[in-house]
Amino acid sequence: MSQMAMDLIAIAPLLIVAATAVVVLCMEMARLPRPGVWMLTIGMTIATGTAISMLGTDTTAFSQTFRVDALSLWAVVILAPATILFALMGRAELKNTPREGTVYSLMVFGALGAMILAGSGDLMFIVLGLLIGTLSGTAMAAHPRDTFSSEGAMKYFIYGSVAGAIMLFGITFWVGLTGTTLISGLSNPGLSSSVVLIGFISLIMGLGYAASLFPVHFWTPDTFEGAPVSVAAYLSVIPKIGALFALTQVVRDLPVSVVDWPLILAVIAALSMTYGNVVALWQDNVVRLLAYSTIAQSGYYLLGVIGFGQSTLALDSLVVFGVAYMLMNTGAFAITLAEGTKLDDFKNIGRWRPWPAVGMTVFLLSLVGMPPLAGFAGKFLLFGTAIQTGYTWLAVIAILNSAISLAVYMRIVVPMFFHESETKEPLSYAPGTSIVWISTFVLTIFVGIGVQWFLN
Amino acid sequence: MDLSAIPLLSITTFLPILGAIFLLLLRPEKTKTAYAIGITTTALTLLSAILIWVRGIGPGISQVEEFSWIPSIDIAYRLGVDGISYPLVLLTAVLFLTSLIFSSKIKDNANIFIELVLLLETACLGVFLSLDLFLFYVFFEITLVGMYFIIAKWGHEHRRKAALTFFIYTLVGSLFLLLAFLGLYLFSSPNTFDMQQLIANPQITGMAATLTFWGLFIAFAIKTPLFPFHTWLPLAHTEAPAAGSAILAGVLLKLGTYGFIRFPLQMTPDAFREFAPYIIVIAVITALYGAFVALAQTDIKRMVAYTSVNHMGYLVFGVAIAAATTTASGMIALDGAVLQMISHGVVTGVLFLLVGALQDRTKTRDMDQMSGLLRAYPLLSGMFIVAAFASLGLPGLAHFPAEFQIFLGGFDVYPVAVGFIIIGLPLTTALYLRAIQKVFLGTLPKAYTPQPDLDRRELWAIVPLIAATVIIGVYPDSLLSIIHATTKLFGL
16 A cells, blocks of 8 residues: 555544535535534544544654544544534524534534644644634634624634744744754754743644633633634634644653743643633623633643653543543533523523533533543543642642632532522423533533543 | 342442432322332331341451452442441441431422432442542542532521532542542552552552641541631531431541541551641640530530531541550540541431421520420420430440540540540530520420420431430440451551
């Protein structure tokens, strides 16, 4: 078999995703949004299956520029089903709005960008993945075309452009220093610290923007609030996991002796967690609250990146928390989509719609890290990674933040069960929303107990 | 029937939750049916717990049930009992049964209430029976969720605030526990979450052991609670419904004290020995502080809550004495501490139920507004007086043999500390006598229209606990023999 054919087979999941994106776009051209969602579901399922069958592969494609390893394959396994969930939510929310099919198509394109990021072996792939993600995210966020969504999309775009420009600027230093755009070129302990540091900081600007890490998170609440809820949910999961996996791909080749990157990331993690959780305490809009919560969750997630290469639990923690975060966060957004975005909308639904209320409680407690839910399994491994890497102080900050986050999430739980309200008019969940919240609900519990299947 | 082939421990642990699921599916319309199911479940659980005893409690960890769960990081489903955990299992089974009988007057969302109580019972039993750090932690956290909803939904006036305080406060503690567990795992070789191996061969040393010890200490000090981490307790105990308070004081506080014995004492013994003097000082302060503050209360429920703080001070004092010394006195103190867990569970449990019964009748918890109730409710008053005497440590009742052993063991090692901590005894005596005088003696206000004395439901809940108080007081060896067989192995 020629090298080219082998490379193409190695990136088969991504090719399937790309093909799906095109097919879904064609469906929209024919104004067939419903079959579009079907095609998306089928395509993404095939991509997931292909990636699962390839798990365990560890190789590179196209002269080391793309890595087919646990990270990039798991990214497909997590993000492709997530895209289906978001598309179902989008169908429930945007049904019969003009150009709704473009959103589904853009969701797939954006997921492709995130998957490219997760497998980057070359700095140019990071740039490419980030750009695809930013552009499709902007277009989706602006979909309702009203003042709020335009403002949010604008912010997302401008932040993305500036952060991306800074990243490009910094990366050129790396290329100048190593003479190659390959990330593996950085694994040379003899490199000049200061130049590598400039590159690293600017890289964090770019990737941190996509992952909404402090201090490049400012777009998050506004964009989420203006965008459709399904798009907000999408933006909170897909680009984040892609960007954090890309960051992992970079730091695994970056010698600690040149730049103390674990320390830099630890500081950012601590700030993200604390900022996200503390500011979330004052939010009255559930989407904004969840937006700040995603900033905090990115902070926790960094614990896994910090330990990469040093801790035996790091890879497992990234995968398990990725799966858990995708499930619980998507579920919480799905119920918000059905119930409304104001905290008052949640009053007393425990009485009128007990199961969605229980579901929301499970998602939120999972976000806190309550066992035996998925979020606990993820955090358990993340904290283990941090301690094993010698960052006990960061683990302590993370647990204190988990306690604060309980106060944050209880702000939604308390009204659901303990606040009186007028009789709620019966609300039937759209089928898409029901599928999403019930499947994520079951999996949030299941993944917590069946963690073994996700360990490498 | 061959008892040895049955996974009794798992059955005991999961029977309550099965009952809850049954209830969830059945959704009985009548609260009576719901309580019948709930009470039957807890009764069966008690039966199953007794069968564990019949099968024989070994001195070491016995009746182990093991099942692979997450083998990559050596997490498994492991259950087992020894002489320290078994009495607590029995206490849990008894207290949940009586509490559920007592609370069968709750009609508001009764199904959900019973389901939560049953969930809580599974979680508590699971904590005591777990032999795996991960499994222990899972059960430990579920207790928080169950208790949160019980307080927040069925509690008194300030229930929501109390519930949230309880939840967040104790969550901070359990998160420290998580870090400590990860420390124990990462510093064991080969890495394992198996508590049997960690107990048999504590490997963690140096700075890591110190940090782990303090992590464990903070976790259990909040749960127990010790001064200055006790501030969640009076609020939660006062605001919870009567049965909730009984379970909270009787069982949930024991998660902390049991933890002190199981983890710091058994897994980081050297660090505990090093820091024992500090812990002793904290325990003495806790005991005295609890007694003094209880003395200042006018709310009778709050007063009982603060006496818990006092008793927990004695208890941790006993554990710390055991950590500090390798002589026989340490063993005596530890025996006392383990027995104190049971005594306190039974006595405080029944006290909270009685306070609940009192509040149902008088519609107040303010002692200044009650007087002469002995005449109106002779049975209730009599029971309360017996329980109060037990709580203040009267010989012949449950607390005496426990506290006696703690002080006896402690006197050999830290006589000065015992001299201080013993001041707590006259204080609790004073506060209970004062309460009895105020509430039950004196004259009944003329305008007061008495309601019926304890009814059958309440008697079924209260009498068994009073009986247990007397049995433990008169014949402590019934439990001490099991406890002592295990503590002997501690190598103290």
